[in-house]
Amino acid sequence: MTGPVFAPVRLPLAWRWLGSWVWRLEHAFERARAAASPHDSRRRIALVMIAFGLAFFVMGIGATHQALFSGNSAEFSGASASPYARAALTDRNGALLAVDLPHYQLYVDPREVWDVQGTQQALAAILPQAQAKRLNKALTGTKRAFVIGGLTPDQRTAIHDLGLPGLSFEDDERRVYPLGNTASHLIGFSDSAGSGLAGAEKALDADVRKAAVTGGSVPLSLDLRVQAALEDELRKAANQFTVRGAVGLITDVHTGEILALASYPDFDPNNAGAADPNALVNRVAQSVFEMGSTFKIFTVAQGLDSGTVRLNSTFDVSHPLTIGTQTIHDYDKGDTTLDLPHVLLHSSNIAAAKIALAMGADTVTGYYRNLGLFGSAPVELAESARPLLPQKWSQNVLASASFGNAIAVSPLAVAAGTAAVANGGTYVPLTIRKVEPGHEPKGRRVFSPQTSQTMLRLLRMNVLEGTGGKADAPGFSVGGKTGSNEKVVAGRIDRNKLVSSFAAVFPADGPPEAKRYFLLVLMDEPHATKETYGFATGGWTAAPAAGRIVSRVGPLLGLKRAPVAATDKATVEAALASGEDH
Amino acid sequence: MIGFFDRRWRGFRVVNLVGWGLLAAMILGVYLAKTMAWGERNQIASVEIQIRQEKLRIRLLEAEVAHLEQPRRLEALSAGALGMAPIGPKQEIALDDLHRFERQKPIPAPTLAEPPVFAQADVGAPGVAAKIAVAGPVTAQFAAPQVTQQ
Numbered sequence: 001m002t003g004p005v006f007a008p009v010r011l012p013l014a015w016r017w018l019g020s021w022v023w024r025l026e027h028a029f030e031r032a033r034a035a036a037s038p039h040d041s042r043r044r045i046a047l048v049m050i051a052f053g054l055a056f057f058v059m060g061i062g063a064t065h066q067a068l069f070s071g072n073s074a075e076f077s078g079a080s081a082s083p084y085a086r087a088a089l090t091d092r093n094g095a096l097l098a099v100d101l102p103h104y105q106l107y108v109d110p111r112e113v114w115d116v117q118g119t120q121q122a123l124a125a126i127l128p129q130a131q132a133k134r135l136n137k138a139l140t141g142t143k144r145a146f147v148i149g150g151l152t153p154d155q156r157t158a159i160h161d162l163g164l165p166g167l168s169f170e171d172d173e174r175r176v177y178p179l180g181n182t183a184s185h186l187i188g189f190s191d192s193a194g195s196g197l198a199g200a201e202k203a204l205d206a207d208v209r210k211a212a213v214t215g216g217s218v219p220l221s222l223d224l225r226v227q228a229a230l231e232d233e234l235r236k237a238a239n240q241f242t243v244r245g246a247v248g249l250i251t252d253v254h255t256g257e258i259l260a261l262a263s264y265p266d267f268d269p270n271n272a273g274a275a276d277p278n279a280l281v282n283r284v285a286q287s288v289f290e291m292g293s294t295f296k297i298f299t300v301a302q303g304l305d306s307g308t309v310r311l312n313s314t315f316d317v318s319h320p321l322t323i324g325t326q327t328i329h330d331y332d333k334g335d336t337t338l339d340l341p342h343v344l345l346h347s348s349n350i351a352a353a354k355i356a357l358a359m360g361a362d363t364v365t366g367y368y369r370n371l372g373l374f375g376s377a378p379v380e381l382a383e384s385a386r387p388l389l390p391q392k393w394s395q396n397v398l399a400s401a402s403f404g405n406a407i408a409v410s411p412l413a414v415a416a417g418t419a420a421v422a423n424g425g426t427y428v429p430l431t432i433r434k435v436e437p438g439h440e441p442k443g444r445r446v447f448s449p450q451t452s453q454t455m456l457r458l459l460r461m462n463v464l465e466g467t468g469g470k471a472d473a474p475g476f477s478v479g480g481k482t483g484s485n486e487k488v489v490a491g492r493i494d495r496n497k498l499v500s501s502f503a504a505v506f507p508a509d510g511p512p513e514a515k516r517y518f519l520l521v522l523m524d525e526p527h528a529t530k531e532t533y534g535f536a537t538g539g540w541t542a543a544p545a546a547g548r549i550v551s552r553v554g555p556l557l558g559l560k561r562a563p564v565a566a567t568d569k570a571t572v573e574a575a576l577a578s579g580e581d582h
Numbered sequence: 583m584i585g586f587f588d589r590r591w592r593g594f595r596v597v598n599l600v601g602w603g604l605l606a607a608m609i610l611g612v613y614l615a616k617t618m619a620w621g622e623r624n625q626i627a628s629v630e631i632q633i634r635q636e637k638l639r640i641r642l643l644e645a646e647v648a649h650l651e652q653p654r655r656l657e658a659l660s661a662g663a664l665g666m667a668p669i670g671p672k673q674e675i676a677l678d679d680l681h682r683f684e685r686q687k688p689i690p691a692p693t694l695a696e697p698p699v700f701a702q703a704d705v706g707a708p709g710v711a712a713k714i715a716v717a718g719p720v721t722a723q724f725a726a727p728q729v730t731q732q
Contacts, residue, residue, distance in 0.1 A: 041587070088641075096648040099641060178648035228653030229668070474671040552668050560676060 082173055084194030087211030089187060089201070091224040092259075092434045096178060097187050098201065098269075100212075103174040104151040106159065108135075109144040112166035116140065119164050123147070126158050149192070150174050175201075177269040183227050185282040186220070186261040186432065189269035198272075199282070200432050203380035219434040221257035226250055229552040230260040234521065237545035238264045241526035241536065247283045247411045249520045250553065253419035253505065255435040256428040256443075258379070259517070259557070285383040288408040289522065292485030292538070293347045293467075294418075294503040295404030300344055300458065301421050302367045303355040305451040311340050315351035326396045328353050328403075344458050344481065345466030349403045356402035361393040364401070370446045371420060371427060377412035378429035385410045404485055411520050414503060418520075422459075422479075422505040424512030425452045452512045460508035471502055471543040473551035475561025479508030480519075480546065482538035487525070497525045502542035506550050507559060517557060521546045 011019075089098040106127075113119050116139045123135060130148045138145035149172045151159070156169055175190050188199015194209070196202035200220055211218050234248040246264035251257060263283040267275035281287065303309040318336040321328040330348050343351040356364050368374055376384040388408040390397040400406035412430060420427040425447035435441065447455075459479030462468045467482040480503055487497040501522040507514070521542040532540040554561070589596045660666040 096644050099645050101642060101645055102638060176645055178645045179652050180649075180654070182653055224653070228657070232653070232657060232668075548668075551671060555674060561671060561674065 082194075084192075085173060085212040086175060086190060086194055086196075086201075086208045087215075088217040089204075089208065090217050090219050091222045091227075092219055092257075093223065093225075094219070095224045097183065097220065097222070097224075098175060098177050100173045101176045102153065103149065103172045104153075104156045104169040105149040105172040106130075106147045106151060107144055107168045107170065108138040108147050109166045109168065110139055110141050111143075113139060114165060119166070122162050122164060123159065123167075126155060126162075127151075144168075179224075180268050180270065181266045182231065183222060183224070183261070184266045184269050185263040185284065186222055186227075186258070187269060189272045198280075198383070199269075199381065202382050203432060221252075221259060221432050221434050222261070223259045223556065225556045226553045227260040227262070229556065230549055231262045231266075233545050233549045233552065234262050234264055237521070237523065237541065240529065241523055241532075241541050243523045243526045245278075245281075245283050245287075245524035247287075247501075247520065247522040247524075248549070249284050249411055249415050249518075250549075251415050251419060251430060251518045252435075253423040253516045253518050254428065254513075255439070256416070256419065256430045256441055257435050258430055258432050260553075282381070282383045283522075283524070284411045285377070285379070285381050286385050286410070287524075288385050288388055288410050289499050289501075289524075290405050290408045290485045290488075291414055291501060291503075292404040292483035292499060293349075293352075294414065294481050294483035294501055294538075295402065295407075296344060296347065296352050297418055297421055297455065297459070297481050297503065298367065298371060298373075299352045299355055299402040300340065301447055301451055301455050302359060302364060303340075304454055305367075305425075305447045306359055306363055308359045308363075309340055309355055311454065313340050314338065315340075315343060315348065315354055317348050317350040321350045321353055321399070323353075323357075323395050323399055326399070328399060341458055341461055345462050347403075347467050347482065352402040353399035356398050357395060361398050364398060365393055367446065368401075368407075370444065371417035372429075373407065373409050373413055373417055377410055377416050379412055379416075380432050381412075384412055387413060404483055411522055415518050415520055418503050418505070419518050420446045421452060421455050422508075422512070422516055422518060423452065424449045449512050456505065456508045456512065459505060463504075463508075467539045468502060468504075468543050470539060471504055471547040471550070473506070473547045473554065475563070476550050476554045476559060477507035477509040477562060478504050478547065478550050479506070480504030480543075482543055484537035484539075498536050499524055500526050500536060500538040500541045502538050502546045504546050504550065506554065507562065509562070515559070517553075519546055519549060521549065 086098075086100055088096060088100070090096055106123075108119075110116075120132075120135060120139055123130060124132065127148060135147055138147050151169070151172075159167060160169075174192065175194075177184070177187060177189070179187075184199075186199055188196060188201035188203070190196045190201045190205075196205035196208065200218075201208065204218055207218050230248045230250060234246050237243075238246040243264070246262075248260065248262035248264075249258070250260040252259060261284050263281070265276070265279040267279040272280065300309075304311075315338050316336070317330055317338055320330075328349050330346070330350050335342075335346055335348065338346060338348055338351055342348075343355075365374075372378060373387060374389060376386045378384075387410070390401070390406050397406045416427065416430050420443075425445055426443040427446045428441050428443040431441070456479055459481060460477060461479075463472050463478050463480055468478075468480045471478050471480055483499070483501040483503065485499045486493045486495050487499060488494070489497060499522065501520065504519040504521075506517055506519065508516075510516075523536075523538075523541045526536045526541040528534045528536040528540070535541075587595070587597050591599060
């Protein structure tokens with residue numbers, strides 16, 4: 001019996017190669033053992049130990065580095081991990097102005113809801129602001145759905161206590177403005193996605209987001225105490241004269257810091273969407289006004305600084321000034337000839353126009369440009385408006401601009417320009433950021449220190465015996481200039497609609513580098529009252545409010561009431577008469 | 583050195599036993615270290631959560647304080663409930679100027695039928711009565727302030 005004969009099988013090359021590799025591997029240890037000396041074993045062991053040692057060392061270094069410098073420590077630093085988080089805003093003294101607080105979003109999973117109608121009624125009772133349509137859709141849907149966000153902890157607790165199935169919450173940080181309407185135009189507001197939309201919230205958006213990462217806060221230049229006093233007096237004056245709008249602004253003339261900014265009417269930034277659009281307008285930054293006679297501060301300062309006029313220069317104001325078709329009048333005070341101080345004290349349009357015409361368009365516009373009146377006021381606020389400027393600086397326009405017509409600027413621009421008159425002659429940009437003590441902002445020289453000193457005395461004199469008498473605040477040496485301008489409505493001047501203002505510096509005494517503040521009070525369309533004898537001009541409406549404001553904020557700003565003797569009329573007149581300045 | 587690698591104990595190489603021992607010690611060490619680290623980590627996490635919650639509570643309280651101290655609210659309360667108003671220049675005085683004010687009217691006589699026992703004892707002490715007379719009641723000193731303008 002013979003079995004089947006198998007022919008030798010020749011495997012493919014790859015299989016043969018694999019087989020020989022496995023065979024060699026199987027016997028590698030035996031071959032090595034046969035060939036190796038004891039020294040080789042030790043070497044191998046040493047090499048393996050070194051390799052493992054190195055590997056552990058590297059891993060140890062990596063683990064240590066990861067533990068110490070991975071950056072995960074921020075996770076527990078108290079900073080918010082939310083990409084929408086915003087740091088708190090505070091005033092210059094640390095008082096809270098805006099902060100992110102925990103809120104909650106309500107979700108409904110209809111698959112877990114037993115009683116749709118009962119749930120709907122219970123939620124509607126607790127959340128009247130919830131949209132019925134959305135709630136109904138969520139309750140009758142097929143999957144978990146969002147109902148409403150921004151729930152307070154109290155609302156969450158109330159809903160939770162209902163014990164209804166299918167309701168759940170998710171964290172939802174919201175921006176809260178605990179001061180309500182206070183400083184609303186300066187603080188501004190942001191949207192639910194954490195983007196600033198107005199005021200400091202928009203202007204300092206990047207800073208606020210950056211500070212949120214580290215858990216810090218962003219201090220503003222605002223002083224809440226000063227702001228409160230300004231708003232209170234402005235509101236009282238606005239109610240007294242039933243104005244269309246009003247503006248209050250206090251700045252530091254040396255640092256450019258905005259210490260208080262009030263625009264009337266105001267709004268609640270917690271519910272900005274429901275605010276009257278008129279109230280949302282930041283009249284300090286967004287609105288431009290023909291300021292009227294407060295511009296004479298610039299005209300007189302320019303005249304003195306350019307050498308065009310001196311303190312003893314006189315002006316014939318006995319007849320109206322006619323330029324082409326335009327005739328310029330003064331309020332009839334029976335004046336015939338005025339010296340320079342009385343041009344300001346009597347607020348003479350004719351004399352102001354003559355000063356501007358004597359300087360010429362190039363000189364006047366050069367000063368205006370240096371005073372920042374040809375552009376939006378340099379401040380972080382996005383609302384800062386550009387001025388309305390004449391297309392051509394003709395003689396008529398030049399004369400009109402000298403007493404605050406023909407050019408419309410924002411109150412912020414007036415503040416920055418007047419600060420340059422009062423701080424020694426340097427134009428300093430405004431800021432809403434807190435400036436650290438000792439920091440001197442960069443500015444550009446516009447007027448000489450002598451011009452600034454003389455202007456301070458003239459402004460003080462105007463309060464002592466000129467149109468600004470009602471702005472005096474005992475011991476704070478208020479200097480300033482009134483302004484009253486008839487508004488142009490539908491292309492025509494409406495004599496019953498005024499923009500009345502008072503631009504003040506306090507204290508006006510002391511050297512130009514002394515601590516000093518600027519205050520602007522502006523009433524848009526004030527109405528005369530019995531107490532004002534039918535007048536609605538700046539001297540009767542804005543100036544008294546300015547005096548009350550200075551009296552209240554002076555002590556808050558660290559100013560000490562000076563004895564009257566140092567600031568009285570005789571002292572100012574003596575200083576001017578000595579001719580030491582011009 | 584060779585002896586050490588070849589040395590055996592009950593049939594096992596000593597070097598192997600030492601190696602296994604070290605390995606066991608290392609495993610145990612790593613286990614203990616990780617267990618302790620896990621405990622510490624949990625404790626740290628718990629403290630951090632506590633800190634975060636406290637910070638959140640502080641934020642809430644600060645916001646509540648700011649809300650309650652709204653200048654307008656305080657003004658309305660002080661004017662409505664207490665009849666207060668912003669102070670005027672004549673109501674202000676600097677600390678440095680306090681010495682300028684002398685007592686402007688005599689101290690009112692005590693209205694108590696019988697003065698308290700401690701007062702009797704104090705007044706009886708030498709020099710004490712004079713001190714009390716100079717100090718006077720606070721309201722008397724500020725009855726008609728003259729401010730600093732002189």
